[in-house]
Amino acid sequence: MTDRVLILGGRGRIGSSVAQDIANHTQAKITITGRTPEKGSLPLAQRQQYLALDLAEVDKLREAIANSDLVIHCAGPFHYRDANVLKLCIEQGVNYIDVSDHRSFTSKALSYHEDAVAAGVTAVINTGIFPGMSNSLVRQGVEQFDEAETIKLYYLVAGSGGAGITVMRTTFLGLQHPFEAWIDGKWQQVNPYSEREIINFPRYQRNGVYWFDMPETFTLPYAFPTVKNVITKFGSFPDYYNHLTWIAAHIFPQWLMQRHGMIEFLSHVSHKMTDFTNRFSGIGVAVKSEVTGKKNGSTGVYTSTVLHDNATVATGCGTGTVAQLILEGKLNKPGVLPVENALPTDLFAQVMDSRGIKIEHTFFNSSEQVSSSRGQD
Numbered sequence: 604m605t606d607r608v609l610i611l612g613g614r615g616r617i618g619s620s621v622a623q624d625i626a627n628h629t630q631a632k633i634t635i636t637g638r639t640p641e642k643g644s645l646p647l648a649q650r651q652q653y654l655a656l657d658l659a660e661v662d663k664l665r666e667a668i669a670n671s672d673l674v675i676h677c678a679g680p681f682h683y684r685d686a687n688v689l690k691l692c693i694e695q696g697v698n699y700i701d702v703s704d705h706r707s708f709t710s711k712a713l714s715y716h717e718d719a720v721a722a723g724v725t726a727v728i729n730t731g732i733f734p735g736m737s738n739s740l741v742r743q744g745v746e747q748f749d750e751a752e753t754i755k756l757y758y759l760v761a762g763s764g765g766a767g768i769t770v771m772r773t774t775f776l777g778l779q780h781p782f783e784a785w786i787d788g789k790w791q792q793v794n795p796y797s798e799r800e801i802i803n804f805p806r807y808q809r810n811g812v813y814w815f816d817m818p819e820t821f822t823l824p825y826a827f828p829t830v831k832n833v834i835t836k837f838g839s840f841p842d843y844y845n846h847l848t849w850i851a852a853h854i855f856p857q858w859l860m861q862r863h864g865m866i867e868f869l870s871h872v873s874h875k876m877t878d879f880t881n882r883f884s885g886i887g888v889a890v891k892s893e894v895t896g897k898k899n900g901s902t903g904v905y906t907s908t909v910l911h912d913n914a915t916v917a918t919g920c921g922t923g924t925v926a927q928l929i930l931e932g933k934l935n936k937p938g939v940l941p942v943e944n945a946l947p948t949d950l951f952a953q954v955m956d957s958r959g960i961k962i963e964h965t966f967f968n969s970s971e972q973v974s975s976s977r978g979q980d
Contacts, residue, residue, distance in 0.1 A: 636654045813849070
């Protein structure tokens with residue numbers, strides 16, 4: 604019997620990339636949804652069909668979920684989303700994945716953990732590249748040590764990353780409020796887009812990154828209790844976009860940044876700018892994970908870096924890999940789990956290899972340095 608996958612928000616660029624990855628690596632029948640009926644013909648890949656569905660149409664949504672084996676929630680931004688889709692999946696006994704990228708939604712989703720366990724539903728949240736692959740890079744790093752102490756995650760996106768307007772909204776929504784980060788073994792408040800740091804990324808060289816609130820900021824301290832610091836910093840390439848974003852975060856009045864109209868204005872202007880600069884900046888992504896810890900009494904640093912030419916395609920791969928593993932029965936962990944709690948490192952390595960995604964690893968231990976890589980370019 605053919606597996607049936609429902610992708611909510613599947614017409615967007617992220618949802619389309621997820622659908623393409625699943626079509627490439629499984630035999631599933633895929634239904635993608637959008638809020639409005641499609642005018643004219645919608646170009647669909649083989650084994651795909653379209654369903655007009657607004658998430659507010661609860662009865663229609665419940666029916667669509669009941670007729671599926673796996674639901675993938677790509678209808679962002681997630682800052683103000685409730686967890687009703689997840690709740691309905693648990694009620695119907697249907698496995699669930701999402702591409703959520705904000706701690707408010709993550710907290711809502713995690714509150715359904717025990718319900719998912721009781722229903723035997725595997726629900727993996729925060730999939731994609733960051734969050735997503737980034738979580739798995741950290742898990743792999745933590746596993747190299749007897750005791751992990753500090754996690755640093757650095758993200759860089761070139762131009763628009765190939766994404767649509769929703770991702771721009773997500774960036775500016777992330778500038779609205781201070782947030783709590785795990786620093787020196789306690790939760791401390793930090794300001795978004797603060798404490799600029801220059802990081803050397805392969806291909807992009809030295810570029811600025813800044814504090815940014817990600818689900819990993821919130822979930823990693825719970826996943827790895829020995830860790831005393833979790834630092835998550837994001838930046839754009841070219842670097843001058845970072846200075847413009849910093850102005851929005853620190854010069855514009857907070858009340859102005861909290862207005863819907865301002866978020867929409869900045870998102871559309873930014874999207875038009877990146878449409879122009881994409882031609883020379885590219886639309887790639889880089890994620891670097893640095894885990895510091897102790898092994899056999901010595902302090903070491905394990906660094907992992909993943910690059911991709913298209914950030915949106917990379918996100919589709921990150922989510923598609925989890926979908927593939929669930930559909931194949933290789934990932935079966937009832938409950939609501941972030942990626943670092945759900946996906947074992949060996950399975951992560953296998954699915955990255957299968958997609959030709961190369962991960963560079965470097966381990967520093969005192970005066971020793973050992974380098975390795977996994978996958979192909």
